[in-house]
Amino acid sequence: MYPPSIIILFIHLKFQKEYNVDMKSNNKLVKESLYLIKITCIWALFTLFAFLLNSFGWQESTIILTYVLGSIIWTILKIPYRYGLLLTFANVLSFNYFFTVPYYTFRVDDFQYLYTFISMFIVSGFVSYVVFISNRNRHIAHIRSLNNRYLFQLSELLYQSLDFKEGLTDAISLLERTLHAEVEVHVFDNTQQVFELIDTLEPINKANALDSYMTLKPQSFTNQDKIINFFPILINKEVRGFIFVSGVKLSVDAIEWMSTIGSILALAKQRIESIRLEEEAKLNYEQEQLRVSLLSSISHDLRTPLASIIGSSTLLMDELIERENDLILVRNIHRDAKWLLDSVENILSLIRLNKSNLNNQFQVVLIEEVIEEALKHFNQEDLSRLTIEYKHGSQFVNVEVHLMIKALYNLIHNALKFSTKEVSINTYIIEPWCCIEVRDRGIGFSKSVKDYLVEGFQSTKPIDAKYRQGVGLGLHIVSKIIDVHQGLLNFMPNQTQGTVVSIKLPIYKEDV
Helix, strand or coil: CCHHHHHHHHHHHHHHHHHCCCCCCCCHHHHHHHHHHHHHHHHHHHHHHHHHHHHCCCCHHHHHHHHHHHHHHHHHHCCCHHHHHHHHHHHHHHHHHHHCCCCCCCCCCCHHHHHHHHHHHHHHHHHHHHHHHHHHHHHHHHHHHHHHHHHHHHHHHHHHCCCHHHHHHHHHHHHHHHHCCEEEEEECCCHHHHHHHHHCCCHHHHHHHHHHHHHCCCEEEEECCEEEEEEEEEECCEEEEEEEEECCCCCHHHHHHHHHHHHHHHHHHHHHHHHHHHHHHHHHHHHHHHHHHHHHHHHHHHHHHHHHHHHHHHHHHHHCCCCHHHHHHHHHHHHHHHHHHHHHHHHHHHHHHCCCCHHHHCEEEEHHHHHHHHHCCCCHHHHCCEEEEECCCCCEEEECHHHHHHHHHHHHHHHHHCCCCCEEEEEEEECCEEEEEEECCCCCCCHHHHCCCCCCCCCCCCCCCCCCCCCCCHHHHHHHHHHHCCCEEEEEECCCCCEEEEEEEEECCCCC
8 A cells, every 4th residue: 555545544543533523423514624634635645645756757657546546545534425526636637737747837738638637537536436336335235234233132132021121221222322322212002102202292392203103204303403313113003102313313224224123122012012911811711710610619519419408398398288387498498499509500501601612512403302301490380381382393403402401491580580470482483593582571671771681790689579689690691602502692672561582593404
């Protein structure tokens, strides 16, 4: 390397160290002054070196090459290309002024010199442009490589952290070291919190933040000589936060890089939320399994003694017909035990509905057989108030028999409980449904309670004092059972008085 090149590099490094001038500074005057000083130093040193060569009697071609080298050396000092062209032009003029006849004048007497000057300017400009583009591309490649490395480090930081806030703190620290700027990151769980953040900003910041929110794009502006950049963080196409970068003007590549960081933060937030929801779901599932196991165990343990109490009280009632007071007590025991057994059966049915292998227990049966089985659970007094009419021929349905019997029992029992008059059961066909209708003439229901009829633990006092008020699981279980069978459950007021409940079950059709 020529001695002037070494001196130029030394001056460049010394100047930056002495005055601490950052080439990325936003002070345009300082940067422009630095560029002019650098090209002036390059021109002066290479001109002096050309005089030295000339004093040794070296040929003009050597001096031309010296100036060409001077026109190229600027490319390694990160000087804009326009200043490089200015330096090339100055070198051509200097060669003309100092080293061609007539000396110390810009006049050109020989046409060959004019051709030399033009060729020198074109060659110097072209070569320096090629070197400049090569250096710029190499610099861009280096910056992008660094950016990719930072992105990888950021992704790794956020991936390894199960606490998003902790990972966010590390991410902010990394961004501040990389950008040499102030960085704030805000990520929220909902858009309401985003608006609350925007409301706390200064008016100009607030306006740009809202613009970024509406357009889903980054925004940059200057507030009191301070550059502020807004980058929205998008989760499921919604703005759920912002990245604020203050004090530095970002290039187009840097803006794209920051947008990528916003996407990485959004993915990290979603991943941690998914992990949290998965853990909550797992915990809820385990708790539900424990609850079901406990209920099932307790229900089965209660079932046997209740059945024994009911059987014993039935025998006692037969023997105490003539002892009225004792008979009343035994009847009360029998009624309460029956009520407890019904509640236990409802709980067991609810547990059974939550099992995943329920479809394996479906059977194709006649709907009449299911209704007849449900009626076997009523005593003679209840049966005397029931009328049944089948308005179709034998019809097959695909059902889980025990659950469907339970659903019909609950509906009929409810109709008897809330009515002192006759209850009718009708079946008919409306393709593709097999319909069962239970009609009573009891107290009915108001419109305000219709939406809550099938919710769990909603109970109403019965009209008949011999029935106890239930725990509110009967109709809820009916609704669940009909849903499992892909059927329809509907409640309507009776035209005269009471309620009409209809069940629609898909008619079974054998596959051809």
